[in-house]
Amino acid sequence: MAKRPTDVWRESIAEEAAAVAAGTLDPECAYSAGFFPESLLTATDDVLAAFEADVAALDGSPSDGDVLGAVERVVLELNRVNEAHDEAAYETEERELLCAYIDASLVAAGIDVAALAERQGLGRHEITDRWREW
Template sequence: MPKRPTDVWREHLAEEAAAVAAGTLAPEDAYSGALFPVALLTATDDVLAAFETDVAALGASPADDDVLGVVERVVLELNRVHEAHDEAAYETEERELLCAYIDDSLVAAGVDVAALTERQGLGRHEITDRWRDW
């Protein structure tokens, strides 16, 4: 499985905390804690864990509808997390990481995402678009 976006966000938090502790970053300039509160990280991890389970259950040569069902579920759950955080959970960089993670996870499981999206009349990176609010 590819690296979760939440792992990347936790790394940002740790780097920022280290910089504050070292005195190379003023505490008032530390913003990652506001962007990535524990509740957001936990909720997102829960959604991604369920997604990983769903992807693993797809098996070899899954039907397009099965793959799209997995994508729909993860996107709708991420929508709920986003809404629960005043629709400010995922900004541009976070959205890009989440979409790349979904795509990379499917590819790692053997899904030919490019072929699937082509069969669905979608662009290569549009697999989440029909359900995504974030």
């Protein structure tokens, strides 16, 4: 499976905390812990774990509908997480990481995402767009 965006965010929090403790970063410049509260990290991890289970359950040659169903479910759940965090959970960089994670997870499961998107009349990076609100 691809590296979860939440792992990247937790690493950023830890790096900033270490820099503050070492005196190389002003505490007022440490934004990660505030930007990625534990409630957001936990909720996002729960959604990504469910997506990983969905992807693992796809058989050898799943239909486009099966794959897109997994994508739809993860995107709708991420919408709910974003809504629960005042519509501010995922900014541009976070959105890009989440979309790249979805793509990479599908590729790791043997899905040809480019071909899937083409069959749907979409660009590769548009497979989340019809459901995504974040």
